[in-house]
Amino acid sequence: MSEFDKDVVEESEHVPTDELGLHTTYQHFEDEAGPDETAEKRTLGIGFYLSVGWLITILALAILAPWLPIDDPKAISIIPGERPPYAPSSEFWFGADQDAHDIFSRVIWGARVSLTVGVSAIFFGMAIGGSFGMLAGYFRGRIDKVVSFVFIVLLSFPALILAILMTALLDRSLTTISIVIGILSVAPVGRVARATTISFADREFVLAARTLGAKNGRIIIRELLPNVVIPMSALALLGIAVAIVAEGALAFLGLSVEQDVTWGKLILLGSGSRVLREAPWIALFPILILFLTVLSLNFAGDRLRSYFDVKETSL
Amino acid sequence: MTDASPAHITRAESDQPLLVLDDLRTHFKTERGLVRAVDGVSLTLARGESIGVVGESGSGKTVLSRSIMGLLPSTAVTSGSVRFAGQEILGLPTKQMRHLWGAEMSMVFQNPLNSLNPLMKVGKQITESLRLHLDMDKANAKETAIRLLRDVHIPEPEKRLDQYPHELSGGMRQRVMIAIALACGPTLLFADEPTTALDVTVQAQILDVINEQRTDRNMSVVLVTHDLGVVAGHTDQIAVMYGGKLVELAPTRTLFANMKMPYTKSLMRSIPKIVDPSHTRLATIPGRPPDLVNPPKGCNFAPRCAYALDKCHHEEPPLTPAEEAGHSFACWYPVGSPEFEAKDAELIAAGEVPVSVAGGGA
Numbered sequence: 189m190s191e192f193d194k195d196v197v198e199e200s201e202h203v204p205t206d207e208l209g210l211h212t213t214y215q216h217f218e219d220e221a222g223p224d225e226t227a228e229k230r231t232l233g234i235g236f237y238l239s240v241g242w243l244i245t246i247l248a249l250a251i252l253a254p255w256l257p258i259d260d261p262k263a264i265s266i267i268p269g270e271r272p273p274y275a276p277s278s279e280f281w282f283g284a285d286q287d288a289h290d291i292f293s294r295v296i297w298g299a300r301v302s303l304t305v306g307v308s309a310i311f312f313g314m315a316i317g318g319s320f321g322m323l324a325g326y327f328r329g330r331i332d333k334v335v336s337f338v339f340i341v342l343l344s345f346p347a348l349i350l351a352i353l354m355t356a357l358l359d360r361s362l363t364t365i366s367i368v369i370g371i372l373s374v375a376p377v378g379r380v381a382r383a384t385t386i387s388f389a390d391r392e393f394v395l396a397a398r399t400l401g402a403k404n405g406r407i408i409i410r411e412l413l414p415n416v417v418i419p420m421s422a423l424a425l426l427g428i429a430v431a432i433v434a435e436g437a438l439a440f441l442g443l444s445v446e447q448d449v450t451w452g453k454l455i456l457l458g459s460g461s462r463v464l465r466e467a468p469w470i471a472l473f474p475i476l477i478l479f480l481t482v483l484s485l486n487f488a489g490d491r492l493r494s495y496f497d498v499k500e501t502s503l
Numbered sequence: 504m505t506d507a508s509p510a511h512i513t514r515a516e517s518d519q520p521l522l523v524l525d526d527l528r529t530h531f532k533t534e535r536g537l538v539r540a541v542d543g544v545s546l547t548l549a550r551g552e553s554i555g556v557v558g559e560s561g562s563g564k565t566v567l568s569r570s571i572m573g574l575l576p577s578t579a580v581t582s583g584s585v586r587f588a589g590q591e592i593l594g595l596p597t598k599q600m601r602h603l604w605g606a607e608m609s610m611v612f613q614n615p616l617n618s619l620n621p622l623m624k625v626g627k628q629i630t631e632s633l634r635l636h637l638d639m640d641k642a643n644a645k646e647t648a649i650r651l652l653r654d655v656h657i658p659e660p661e662k663r664l665d666q667y668p669h670e671l672s673g674g675m676r677q678r679v680m681i682a683i684a685l686a687c688g689p690t691l692l693f694a695d696e697p698t699t700a701l702d703v704t705v706q707a708q709i710l711d712v713i714n715e716q717r718t719d720r721n722m723s724v725v726l727v728t729h730d731l732g733v734v735a736g737h738t739d740q741i742a743v744m745y746g747g748k749l750v751e752l753a754p755t756r757t758l759f760a761n762m763k764m765p766y767t768k769s770l771m772r773s774i775p776k777i778v779d780p781s782h783t784r785l786a787t788i789p790g791r792p793p794d795l796v797n798p799p800k801g802c803n804f805a806p807r808c809a810y811a812l813d814k815c816h817h818e819e820p821p822l823t824p825a826e827e828a829g830h831s832f833a834c835w836y837p838v839g840s841p842e843f844e845a846k847d848a849e850l851i852a853a854g855e856v857p858v859s860v861a862g863g864g865a
Binding site for chain 2: 329391392393395396397398399400401402403410411414415418
């Protein structure tokens with residue numbers, strides 16, 4: 189803002205009713221909503237990039253696990269003359285458990301399962317809950333009533349019983365566990381999708397699209413979906429965090445994936461009271477990695493959400 | 504698609520009015536009761552002509568335009584008749600209305616900040632309906648979009664096509680909105696308070712653009728607004744609405760020269776005038792718009808009308824023709840009648856009416 193503009197703005201406070209006044213108050217408003225302020229609010233911050241960096245590292249390690257120079261998670265590497273568990277050392281970075289499994293390798297292999305469960309569960313929830321939520325939010329009326337009712341039923345259904353039922357009736361494979369957590373995420377995700385859709389469905393650009401002859405399907409996919417997906421993607425990150433923790437909880441109850449190691453199972457193995465006293469690293473390292481990952485997901489998701497919120501209010 | 508579908512309506516012949524409303528009623532079922540948002544509106548709009556629909560918030564003017572376009576929520580109940588280019592379109596299923604939307608009638612909305620998709624480039628938003636309705640190829644549609652943007656006086660149209668709505672100013676966005684509405688060459692354009700969200704200088708430009716396009720394209724325009732000043736220079740006809748009813752209908756010149764309804768007069772009086780000294784209090788109409796669930800007995804406006812007499816509170820005035828052609832009004836004691844003049848003199852004496860605008864209309 190130049191010196192001249194400031195003067196005019198100040199002057200306008202004395203003569204707010206004349207034409208000049210109107211004009212300059214408008215200018216003043218423009219300055220306030222100018223790029224300076226929004227630019228300041230719009231940065232994601234170093235915390236976001238640290239979180240994303242951590243997530244990328246974990247993801248890369250998980251994907252590349254078979255090719256990394258690490259022990260097989262099921263390999264038993266006994267140091268001759270010593271009884272496992274082994275404390276962290278140059279050979280076992282995170283230590284080794286009672287059966288002499290390398291915990292570092294197991295944490296990385298566990299990430300494969302835990303992340304897969306987290307991502308695919310939320311993907312499932314987004315696909316099912318998101319589409320039904322959008323349909324309910326767009327069409328309202330009877331569809332909305334039915335969908336909302338189903339969501340409420342899903343929300344009030346005890347999560348644990350559903351998990352026990354499904355794992356008992358089906359199996360404890362990666363797919364089943366992902367679907368169980370996915371079903372549990374349908375209602376919360378769907379309700380947010382519905383609410384977001386409602387807020388956009390009333391915007392005039394949707395009505396404008398209708399007055400131009402667009403059909404419902406086109407409106408939902410072209411006009412609403414892109415607008416709903418952005419806030420939802422931020423929510424998805426938070427959802428993945430919740431799903432990973434949920435997997436941990438299931439593992440604790442002995443309901444998690446049967447075959448492979450997961451973070452939840454690793455924590456469970458190390459959490460007996462004697463083990464915890466004698467070899468705390470067995471539980472500690474998986475807990476630490478899980479904590480950092482969930483924290484990063486939460487932080488990144490939260491930052492992303494407020495980042496897009498700002499963008500929306502400025503529109 | 505059959506030959507009877509509205510998409511094949513031939514463009515209106517010159518002697519036939521484009522739009523005829525006959526006793527159009529739109530009621531909403533609510534928990535409080537039946538809301539009579541539009542209650543028996545009849546009017547005629549010729550091809551290439553523009554009509555201003557004026558009224559306060561809640562007078563039913565927006566519902567009127569949406570009723571004509573068939574954009575009502577499912578709680579609405581409509582009756583009467585809307586004939587567009589000779590064909591009855593009231594109550595047509597959405598599937599058939601869709602052929603009219605965009606191609607034959609389109610709409611410009613109040614808030615340009617809201618009426619463009621924030622995530623779609625301006626060019627895409629214009630070309631979408633071109634490609635949908637007119638089956639244009641990409642290059643052709645782009646060329647047409649540039650021409651449209653030039654028509655609504657947007658500088659550097661080629662550049663704008665690749666911009667997002669937030670990169671444009673409010674006035675610019677409203678021009679884009681008009682370009683989108685005009686894209687498929689509609690014969691009827693609804694402009695629902697197109698300038699309310701814009702500042703005064705831009706308002707005039709937007710109205711000029713609409714007017715210019717109306718003449719160029721021989722298109723009819725329904726301009727919905729609460730501001731008599733807005734319609735004054737840009738319409739051929741004015742319909743004043745109050746409480747869902749048409750209370751005065753006249754050619755623009757006739758209306759301003761000889762307004763009959765005290766309500767129109769009050770609206771007129773509430774326009775700020777340039778000659779007023781600073782800090783002049785704006786003239787307002789006391790009271791609130793009528794409750795559309797339980798409208799007052801008699802004339803809707805009577806409870807707020809300074810000139811209302813006993814009869815106004817008991818009997819509803821019908822829409823009666825005035826001496827000039829095309830002018831009709833619904834009032835027992837219109838401006839110029841002896842009863843009105845007597846009351847007016849009384850009010851001026853009491854100092855309740857600013858003298859500069861009071862007095863007979865003639």
